[in-house]
Amino acid sequence: MTTLTTTVSTPWTEETRFNKTRFIPPDAIFALTAEYLQDPFPRKVNLGQGTYRDGEGNPWVLPSVNRARETLSAQGLNHEYLPILGLQAFREATAKVVLGSELLPSRRLSLSGTGALHLAGLLLRVCQSPLPKIYIPEPTWSNHHQVFSSLGFSCESFKYYDHETRDLDIESYYSTLRNAEPKSIVILHACAHNPTGCDPTKEQWREIAQLMKARQLFPLFDAAYLGFNSGNYDEDAFAIRLFVGEMKMEAGICISFAKNMGLYGERVGCFMLATDTKEAAVNTQSMLEMLQRSEVSNPPAFGAKIASQVMGMKDLKEMWFADMVTMSSRIRSMRKALYEHLISFGAPGSWDHLIRQSGMFGFLGLSPEIVLKLKDDYHVYMAGNSRISIAGLNPGNVEYVARSITQCLKDSS
Ligand SMILES: Cc1ncc(COP(=O)(O)O)c(C=O)c1O
Numbered sequence: 001m002t003t004l005t006t007t008v009s010t011p012w013t014e015e016t017r018f019n020k021t022r023f024i025p026p027d028a029i030f031a032l033t034a035e036y037l038q039d040p041f042p043r044k045v046n047l048g049q050g051t052y053r054d055g056e057g058n059p060w061v062l063p064s065v066n067r068a069r070e071t072l073s074a075q076g077l078n079h080e081y082l083p084i085l086g087l088q089a090f091r092e093a094t095a096k097v098v099l100g101s102e103l104l105p106s107r108r109l110s111l112s113g114t115g116a117l118h119l120a121g122l123l124l125r126v127c128q129s130p131l132p133k134i135y136i137p138e139p140t141w142s143n144h145h146q147v148f149s150s151l152g153f154s155c156e157s158f159k160y161y162d163h164e165t166r167d168l169d170i171e172s173y174y175s176t177l178r179n180a181e182p183k184s185i186v187i188l189h190a191c192a193h194n195p196t197g198c199d200p201t202k203e204q205w206r207e208i209a210q211l212m213k214a215r216q217l218f219p220l221f222d223a224a225y226l227g228f229n230s231g232n233y234d235e236d237a238f239a240i241r242l243f244v245g246e247m248k249m250e251a252g253i254c255i256s257f258a259k260n261m262g263l264y265g266e267r268v269g270c271f272m273l274a275t276d277t278k279e280a281a282v283n284t285q286s287m288l289e290m291l292q293r294s295e296v297s298n299p300p301a302f303g304a305k306i307a308s309q310v311m312g313m314k315d316l317k318e319m320w321f322a323d324m325v326t327m328s329s330r331i332r333s334m335r336k337a338l339y340e341h342l343i344s345f346g347a348p349g350s351w352d353h354l355i356r357q358s359g360m361f362g363f364l365g366l367s368p369e370i371v372l373k374l375k376d377d378y379h380v381y382m383a384g385n386s387r388i389s390i391a392g393l394n395p396g397n398v399e400y401v402a403r404s405i406t407q408c409l410k411d412s413s
Pocket of ligand 1: 050141189194222223224256257258264267268269
């Protein structure tokens, strides 16, 4: 769904009903990309936005996606509306791949299309009164607070990461869950925590699930990196299957196909709700349909058709799984290369945290001043909290990036 806002100021108007509007600063990551695109420096490096790039720094259309596109155009594509809840084949294939075919029949599900986190928020807002609190890890993906506070939820951050140890602060996590207001919602990054790259171990996930169950907390999974993190979809879906399958908990799961299928601009996602009763599944499905109708009427079709083709055809699904291995392996090798260059150039400080982390991002632990200097003096662009998209590194720029970081740190020490 594309919504364009065009503001025209009319000099002949003396009064405006918009006097009380506030200026909202542009989104930091999108603004950084715009700045990068304007930069004429030939060796500039963009490590800001989390988009996969191949070994030459170019966007990569997955071979499985290319094949699905060919099949679809051979079949003859049309541009008809999808049903309000989205393409049924896509929704069924998504549920199967996320939950695994064994788990699927045993749980009640309602499913819907794109804008998954927002749709989840809309549903949770009408299902619980008074409005539950939402616990959000700190740090987190930059959009979480915005999505839920704009829906009227009170969002409470809890300490997820310890900047001293540069690791997950699991004790603080447990303590938050033990003391959380019962029936609240907790945002869980299913894997590849953005921005820290630090996930709980399987044992820690078990403890988290138990604590949440005991306190009747509702797990809302944000799952944007399944299969993209480790290269193994089942491994990355571990936490979701633990909560929904083993622990038999009700849960919301927000799936994105932006990263793991490279369908960024096609806006393909799915909100999945596991409920305890069939009646709740039927009723929530009908509510999702009503909410979706008033939001986007019906979700975009093209990307959903591609994703459904990829997941629904055995050979294409195998190709997709291999594509995820290609992407995650290249990211892992670049993470290692950056680490090794930083060590060999004698970059001040310890860098072990970089290779302990996993997924698309590296959380470097640099000060905002160093981040700014890297951009201004070396044309290396990264998020203000020093999160880098490792996918932006390649054999042609990783040494330059490591050298720039090293030089910046040495100059300022
Ligand atoms: C944790 C997390 N959730 C959700 C998303 C959103 O993905 P989409 O592009 O499908 O909206 C992202 C994308 O960066 C993300 O990192």
